[in-house]
Amino acid sequence: MANHIGERVRLTIFGQSHAPAIGAVIEGLPAGFRVDWDAVQSWLDRRAPGRNALSTSRREADVPRALSGLNANGETCGAPLAIMIENGDARSGDYSSIIETRAPRPGHADFSAWARFGEAHDARGGGMFSGRLTAPLTAAGAIAAQLLARDYGVETGVRVAECAGIEDRPRKADPIDRALLSKLRGQAFPVLDADSGGRMREAILAASADRDSVGGIVEAYAVGVPAGWGSPMFGGLENRIAQCVFGIPAVRGIAFGAGENSGFAAARMRGSGHNDAFFLDGGEVRTRTNRHGGILGGISTGMPIVFEACFKPTPTIGIEQDSVELVGSVQTVLKGTGRHDPCIVQRAAPVVEAGLAFALLDVAYDS
Amino acid sequence: MANHIGERVRLTIFGQSHAPAIGAVIEGLPAGFRVDWDAVQSWLDRRAPGRNALSTSRREADVPRALSGLNANGETCGAPLAIMIENGDARSGDYSSIIETRAPRPGHADFSAWARFGEAHDARGGGMFSGRLTAPLTAAGAIAAQLLARDYGVETGVRVAECAGIEDRPRKADPIDRALLSKLRGQAFPVLDADSGGRMREAILAASADRDSVGGIVEAYAVGVPAGWGSPMFGGLENRIAQCVFGIPAVRGIAFGAGENSGFAAARMRGSGHNDAFFLDGGEVRTRTNRHGGILGGISTGMPIVFEACFKPTPTIGIEQDSVELVGSVQTVLKGTGRHDPCIVQRAAPVVEAGLAFALLDVAYDS
Amino acid sequence: MANHIGERVRLTIFGQSHAPAIGAVIEGLPAGFRVDWDAVQSWLDRRAPGRNALSTSRREADVPRALSGLNANGETCGAPLAIMIENGDARSGDYSSIIETRAPRPGHADFSAWARFGEAHDARGGGMFSGRLTAPLTAAGAIAAQLLARDYGVETGVRVAECAGIEDRPRKADPIDRALLSKLRGQAFPVLDADSGGRMREAILAASADRDSVGGIVEAYAVGVPAGWGSPMFGGLENRIAQCVFGIPAVRGIAFGAGENSGFAAARMRGSGHNDAFFLDGGEVRTRTNRHGGILGGISTGMPIVFEACFKPTPTIGIEQDSVELVGSVQTVLKGTGRHDPCIVQRAAPVVEAGLAFALLDVAYDS
Amino acid sequence: MANHIGERVRLTIFGQSHAPAIGAVIEGLPAGFRVDWDAVQSWLDRRAPGRNALSTSRREADVPRALSGLNANGETCGAPLAIMIENGDARSGDYSSIIETRAPRPGHADFSAWARFGEAHDARGGGMFSGRLTAPLTAAGAIAAQLLARDYGVETGVRVAECAGIEDRPRKADPIDRALLSKLRGQAFPVLDADSGGRMREAILAASADRDSVGGIVEAYAVGVPAGWGSPMFGGLENRIAQCVFGIPAVRGIAFGAGENSGFAAARMRGSGHNDAFFLDGGEVRTRTNRHGGILGGISTGMPIVFEACFKPTPTIGIEQDSVELVGSVQTVLKGTGRHDPCIVQRAAPVVEAGLAFALLDVAYDS
Helix, strand or coil: CCCEECCCCEEEEEECCCCCEEEEEEECCCCCCCCCHHHHHHHHHHHCCCCCCCCCCCCCCCCCEEEECECCCCCECCCCEEEEEECCCCCHHHHHHHHHHCCCCCCCCHHHHHHHHHHHCCCHHHHHHCHHHHHHHHHHHHHHHHHHHHHHCCEEEEEEEEECCEECCCCCCCCCCHHHHHHHHCCCCCCCCHHHHHHHHHHHHHHHHCCCCECEEEEEEEECCCCCCECCHHHCHHHHHHHHHCCCCCEEEEEECCCCCCHHHHHHCEHHHHCCCEEEECCEEEECCCCCCCEECCEECCCCEEEEEEECCCCCCCCCEEEEECCCCEEEEECCCCCCCCCCHHHHHHHHHHHHHHHHHHHHHCC | CCCEECCCCEEEEEECCCCCEEEEEEECCCCCCCCCHHHHHHHHHHHCCCCCCCCCCCCCCCCCEEEECECCCCCECCCCEEEEEECCCCCHHHHHHHHHHCCCCCCCCHHHHHHHHHHHCCCHHHHHHCHHHHHHHHHHHHHHHHHHHHHHCCEEEEEEEEECCEECCCCCCCCCCHHHHHHHHCCCCCCCCHHHHHHHHHHHHHHHHCCCCECEEEEEEEECCCCCCECCHHHCHHHHHHHHHCCCCCEEEEEECCCCCCHHHHHHCEHHHHCCCEEEECCEEEECCCCCCCEECCEECCCCEEEEEEECCCCCCCCCEEEEECCCCEEEEECCCCCCCCCCHHHHHHHHHHHHHHHHHHHHHCC | CCCEECCCCEEEEEECCCCCEEEEEEECCCCCCCCCHHHHHHHHHHHCCCCCCCCCCCCCCCCCEEEECECCCCCECCCCEEEEEECCCCCHHHHHHHHHHCCCCCCCCHHHHHHHHHHHCCCHHHHHHCHHHHHHHHHHHHHHHHHHHHHHCCEEEEEEEEECCEECCCCCCCCCCHHHHHHHHCCCCCCCCHHHHHHHHHHHHHHHHCCCCECEEEEEEEECCCCCCECCHHHCHHHHHHHHHCCCCCEEEEEECCCCCCHHHHHHCEHHHHCCCEEEECCEEEECCCCCCCEECCEECCCCEEEEEEECCCCCCCCCEEEEECCCCEEEEECCCCCCCCCCHHHHHHHHHHHHHHHHHHHHHCC | CCCEECCCCEEEEEECCCCCEEEEEEECCCCCCCCCHHHHHHHHHHHCCCCCCCCCCCCCCCCCEEEECECCCCCECCCCEEEEEECCCCCHHHHHHHHHHCCCCCCCCHHHHHHHHHHHCCCHHHHHHCHHHHHHHHHHHHHHHHHHHHHHCCEEEEEEEEECCEECCCCCCCCCCHHHHHHHHCCCCCCCCHHHHHHHHHHHHHHHHCCCCECEEEEEEEECCCCCCECCHHHCHHHHHHHHHCCCCCEEEEEECCCCCCHHHHHHCEHHHHCCCEEEECCEEEECCCCCCCEECCEECCCCEEEEEEECCCCCCCCCEEEEECCCCEEEEECCCCCCCCCCHHHHHHHHHHHHHHHHHHHHHCC
16 A cells, blocks of 8 residues: 555545546645645646657646535535546557567566556556656645645745756755745746756757657755754654655655755765854844755754755657566567657656645644 | 654654663564574664764663563564663763753754754753664664565665765675675675775774764665565655655665666666666566666565665764854854764664665565 | 545545545555446445435435546556545535524534534535445445455345334344345345334334434344454454444444343353353364454454444434524524435445445455 | 554553563653653552452552653653553463463453464463553553643543443433542542442452452543544544544443433434534533533534443453363363452543543544
8 A cells, every 4th residue: 555645634646547537635634725726737737748849748638626625615624635637648559569468668667566466457558657646646735835835834846957967057056045936936847047958958859859768856945944844753854755755756866955065965075064053043043054955853944945856767768678578478679669758857846846845734734 | 753664564663862761662573483682683783883983982782672572482472572772871961061051053953853842852862863763773674684584585785885975896886686795794884895994984083083074875785575565656665765764863865776877877867778678587577787776666676676875974073063042042152072973874874774674574564 | 634544455535425526545455356346336225315215315326436446457456446426416505504504403513513624614415424425435345345255255244233222133143144144135124034124114214204213223244254353452353343333424332242142231241151162163163152243352253243333313303403503603493394314224234334344354454 | 563543642552461561652742741640650550450359369560661752851852752561470370271272261362362373472461462451551541631631621530330230320420520520530449329339349249259250331531622623434533432442451342422312222212312402501502412422423512522331241250161272172171260350340440531531632633
């Protein structure tokens, strides 16, 4: 069982790529809240593929329908909010050869899922491992973000810090504040430096021309989190955010911290250079640097929450690859096809933001 | 609530640095198992500080006592296994100035814990945020490792891949097999290249001479995990391992994958270069490379599980640092003291291994 | 958060009486299982109101639609099984006076829900407290029953042991075996003694003529459960069954045990008369009596599981009752209306059976 | 896994009758609370056997020791409160014949535990199924009661409503208020009518003279619970209280409601006679009767919480009983011994109160 997360706000996600629908059930939302569905839709649109040449050609409507949880006025009523997104464009035929031969695609979950669930695994479109399952997570995170803003003044944001080996400038955002989040919010491919972003997109198109794919790094932010959210040991902000963010397909790593000498780079620092010294800023305790990314001992410090998540290149490529036919146990070669997905980093960015928002709301209610 | 973890094997950890005791309650162990307590002790000894100049001067006995869970023959009986480690050497006096002034130490949880729990926070020795709390986790992981070995033939291991900016050679272990684990197992400071390890220790001593500290990177392994352990979404191996490993103080990041182009480096690869191609190895499906670190879609592939965890430099340094007196809200300077902890990476290594072993056993029972 | 239950099989229920839909998400079902949807439908039909004069006039289609969790062959695939039942006949108008005045109906959750969720509570048709929410539980239990039968040979059953003060004969079933379950299975109003059942129905009609209602007692059975399912303390069969069965509206009590001197009657026994002596029955350990209802120490004994659940009379009556207008705080009288629900006991019976089946499957997988 | 309970306050209980210790870990207590340990001790003394002729001869000290969770001032600090009670008087020898022959005692968990855990089950003194395990639950409940009183003004109480077939007068307490709780609080054998209590004790002694045992019914109360605690479906007050109370050995049933026509008696009522009409009592919404025991839809109504728990007669009797030797599978007779436990109802009463208090605090924090 792996499709639910959260202690105080509980998210249960269901669906497969080619099932009739995907969706989410969210327990623990406060009653009397009017969800901004346009905002939810805009988050879903940010993650949707098929809008341009940068991603897979599948077009998804991704219109969420609230099955329950709202009263006659359209406000949350205390009952679980169930959201359904119907799977319109499910072309199972595309995957028939995979199903027939059970030749697992390298980099996908085809083989491990077969080892786990056997013949009954729904391999169509990756089944329950499809990136489509991030749509309900995104919807839940978009709602969490609204509650974080309304009740705590917390704002979240996200950026493509690196893609196809090309770094945004600066590689590490500084300062991290509401102005930065505003600047990023409007962008379909969110970067700080437009030129860098342009080169990233060119690199994606180049990979696409080769029917290949690229990866990248997403940096995520939360501004306005007060000191005191989170818990020690296994209930820390890092633990909960990581548990959520590793739910996004293709994430290979996560590291916390803001600025140059944070995250994995912290390993090369000395304590005197890494510790964030405290100072009084108009009566408020703050740190001059934020190498800890707003978290000490699993608990927020009042400084911005910052982490980065690393995405491998999309495994869906159109180039010949070695594989094995599971039925019959013979070596085979997966033919190159037109179907490939050159980059998911920009679409994954709102999902990372959603994961952060959901985890934060859950921790807020638990602190 | 943050002190428990696990779905099928449930670990609850209690204690503070200066409480009468620390310990763990483990639910869900199979009945009829004879714990190898000598092996548990050896894991605890690996993580214990005070053995040499490389770490803090506190000496801990760390002898676990089973309060319950064993039958008259000393085997697990199906009841929760409760383990207590008494806190012998608790010199609260050392922390009196911190308590009196509430001047939070930079890089420690003093401030965020105060924001979370208020005046009642047990600040002595870092309280519940102390590295001491990793002792019960290590004991639990040592027991999990025994069950993994007995029931599944799974072996775990760990290495200091980088410390104080000095890399072990090779930086990424290859191949990862039982021979590698054997080589690492006997070492107090586990590295592949003795020369590199020597330079790491020199760097630690140099930092110690400056009353400063260093960080590093631990690489962890599990060999023999069959294909099919784990689940999609939030119950994947990465999610569960990360949730556990971020419970270790000073961890700043985690990344999965074996070899050069894995982990955060995967972000710079193309799909054609990152996908691990399948081949038949004597009838068994394997991959020639293991950039996914033995995990696809959250589920094991049968290849070794590999990840690395990044540790910041120990925040406990003996150099003057800026801080704030929380009571009274005035700027202050924490005086440099003789007490400092130049490196925890080698002691944290068995804790990372323990976290991996515990998470793996829990996932195994849930698959 | 209260809408999920289960450790190894996790059921999350969503919906309100007048929401677009109600439904369930079931995690943890084994892959490769072909649900018998006709059987699920027959369970749903057993609990559906509106089939005759004995219950409320609302007619519900209650056709479950699987949104996810099935593969192309219609088998479970390892992904959560999401079931939706659309709310067709939702006549919100009927409840307008309640909504306008907020005059809580005695015996309903109107007042306590208002205290809990405030104005935003969806009061239409009882909202999330409606008996309609037992439909998804029934569907989940019907599926659990199929797995219990397939994998363990366990059969469940249920009977109206008492209704409107009229006892079925015998009041306590004896013996409890597969023949008993077969006899009960076909009946819309399941009793052992047809004459008693007839008098119960007459009593219901008499209460209905008075626009009043009656209660009753349901006895539930599981035959074929092997010894060794369940756990001590809070994970015992009684704990888990009770946690589930109290999720059914109108249940006021639950008691375990088979035969005359069990359940609450056990309080009047002596140990020598209540202990179930063990004997060897063809090599198998059994007890001659089964006053413990197949459970000792929370764990099954191999004897039939037996308990009874007590239902209060339906609170929905058509007679004038005192209430209070919450808005304005004035005393009021709820006018008698034609809308009343004279008895839910026979419709609740399959829900009790479903609760038993679901709890049993969850415990089976956890043992 | 069955030894933990609670959503917001998490209680994990460990121990066996003859293990070195029993104890509890409580997560989620507020920081800064000074536990009244004398009060905890008095609750433990109420449940301790061996004080008089009414119970088993084992004498237990039952002095709880806080291993962690308190700061230097003795207040809760936010870390889990770990409590250990050492098992002093553990006379394993008494149980040797049971262990040697594996002849399960009727009415005990010996057989079902053997079926569940096999040979490794710690059968000494009932192992993890021993009534001793209620000591940590009682300690946790005593602490919860202190927080309920401090933060919400809630008081709990308990009474032996029936024992050995003798009813206290009145059988159903009315009214249920703080005066009632005061009257009950001082009593070792809490009843409303001293004469009835005397006859109960005589009946216990008479059973003891026969080396037999008796059962009874405990009625439990909480006064001062505001309207609005609890949740629908599986998180209702009944569900959570029942899940906790069935953790007490020998409980066979639970029923909610105050006064004559509540609990199982409700099954014989009509709705017009069972619904609790609302009225305004000085601006506050109350009900004139409280047949629902302070709960509607799983949520508190502001009226006293009332339920009764039924206890079977203690299975530990000194009379010959039929059993089976599991090793060798032959019929046997357990010889009558001097060891018997004529009644646990009065000792179980504070455990029921503790279970109520713990469940209430958990629900309060979750509402």
